[in-house]
Amino acid sequence: MTSAPIAPPSPLVTLAQQTRRQARQLATLPTDAKNLALEAIAQALEAAASSILAANEADCQAAKELGLASALYARLKLDDSKLKAAIAGVRDVAKLADPIGAVQIHRELDQGLELKRITCPLGVLGVIFEARPDAVMQISSLAIKSGNGVILKGGQEAVRSCEAIVKAIHAGLAQTEVAPAVVQLLTTRQETLELLKLDQYVDLIIPRGSNAFVRFVQQNTQIPVLGHAEGICHLYVDKAADIEQAISLTIDAKTQYPAACNAIETLLVHQAIASEFLLNAVGPLQQRNVELRGDDRTRDILNIAAATEADWVTEYSDLILAIKIVDSLEQAIDHINTYGSRHTEAIVTADSATAAAFLAQVDAAGVYHNCSTRFADGFRYGFGAEVGISTQKMPPRGPVGLEGLVTYKYQLVGAGHIAATYSGPAAKPFTHRDL
Structure with a gap:
């Protein structure tokens, strides 16, 4: 009896796998390489400014015809000054200290047995947002500086703007050591639902939008969610x-x-x-x-x-x-x-x-x-930009910049040490000496 053929992965799963592979490479790059990538993005965005603004104008015109709510329209509109501010934000992120590789704890457990707690990227971020195309630039720059891949899903009302911005980002990254695939863009509502199911490949979901939208995300995924449901x-x-x-x-x-x-x-x-x-x-x-x-x-x-x-x-x-x-x-x-x-x-x-x-x-x-x-804004706090604002009690809380996109791992290096040495009647004591 022959087994049924295994169905190939969906296009979105393939995309998420690719993003995860490239994010692992990004995580190992030195600070200078990431900063050069951010400068390349800034220059590419400047070169594509007219195309980005034209795409945004088309989105805004379509939004007017559909009667988009005034608050969403204000967030959608991307004029020249707003675009320049967002590009300046990319460069500001490059100036920030690298959050990766910081040694938070360095402790001798015993002679020759040393423990370190070191900051590292989360992996892959899934960011879903309504209306705001400038969020693409903020989030992509923070993701790259923190060593994370990112899968972006903008609202339908901003699809032309987001596509133009991501096209410029990819053009900039193509000239650097950072693979363009670390920044991906989704464009359909169906992809949003599928993204929420990719807990094997996506490490954190960040929703930015209305109360109802954020709650929908929270209720339809097993991936950890960082966000605020409303701003009262x-x-x-x-x-x-x-x-x-x-x-x-x-x-x-x-x-x-x-x-x-x-x-x-x-x-x-x-x-x-x-x-x-x-x-x-x-x-x-x-x-x-x-x-x-x-x-x-x-x-x-x-x-x-x-x-x-x-x-x-x-x-x-x-x-x-x-x-x-x-x-x-x-x-x-x-x-x-x-x-x-x-x-x-x-x-x-x-x-x-x-x-x-x-x-x-x-x-x-x-x-x-x-x-x-x-x-209450990541840029105004000196974070360069923000991926969103978190109102949860557990950290990160408030405007989330680089520090909210990293975790840590414990590295322990010994010389053949075994746990049995430190247990039983003749247990050897730990030194627990901070280095």
Whole structure:
């Protein structure tokens, strides 16, 4: 009896196998080789700028015709300044210290028996994102610098832009020691579902998108997932806040880029300062087309729409701001810890003790004092770029740069040492001496 023929692997499995093989080679390259590859990518992106922008314009035009949500459209749009900033980010990653090969522990267990804990790449990343073509450049540069392969899956609305960018990345890598196959791009929804099943070849999934999208990924894969499901961020204006400073921070945190996950969605105001602050803030906010919604106490001061329970749990990603008046710092913290998404939270106050209590008690990846939540970003933190923001408790947390893309291994070198020597009645003691 003859056995049934073994079906050949699917094209995506073959692609993942190739990415994994090339990632193993990348992991062994010296820092200089990786940095030269990043510079080659930057130059290739600059050379292809007109093609990339034309592809993005085509994506944007198609998105308009399909009625893409304004927040997604803002993320999709890639103008000349945004492209130049992303290319600068590639070069910034090249300037960062190499995270691979760092010796975290070097310890003698006994004479001639030495232990090292050394950082190493994760392997292959699967990154799924909506709308943002600039993420391709950020993620690819971080993956290469950290010695990881990456399989990218952008949203359908950005497919032309992503293809143009990856084409340029491959052209740059072709001139270096880094194989172009370490950066792969998927383009269909079916490939997303198949990617989530590749636990044999993909070591980490990083989803970037809506709450529903991230939760879908988390529920449909056995691969570890790093990401945040939503960005419900708050700004608390304390009774000891400087009014002018609080207004400036509110405007920046809400309007500087409302589609960002680190923009505030809810404004909490201490009742002792509420009337003065709100009456001064309403004009500047409405001049910037911010739609205000408030609880009953806020509406006693301002003629605005009513906020409902749904507003406290909504990531608008738009020029909409919910306002609530609270009686105390404790009430503000309780509201944030109840409705926040553990992303980024901020307080405005001149009282250092109040600020310290807020920073200690608020449960979030980022807790800020007297500054805008918009600083929650890998580039602004000096990470060069980021692959995403993690709101989970376990590390990495917050903006994830190079340090979040490495793991470590224990290397033990001896000279014929056996475990039996260190057990039983005549057990030899370990020296456990740090070297």
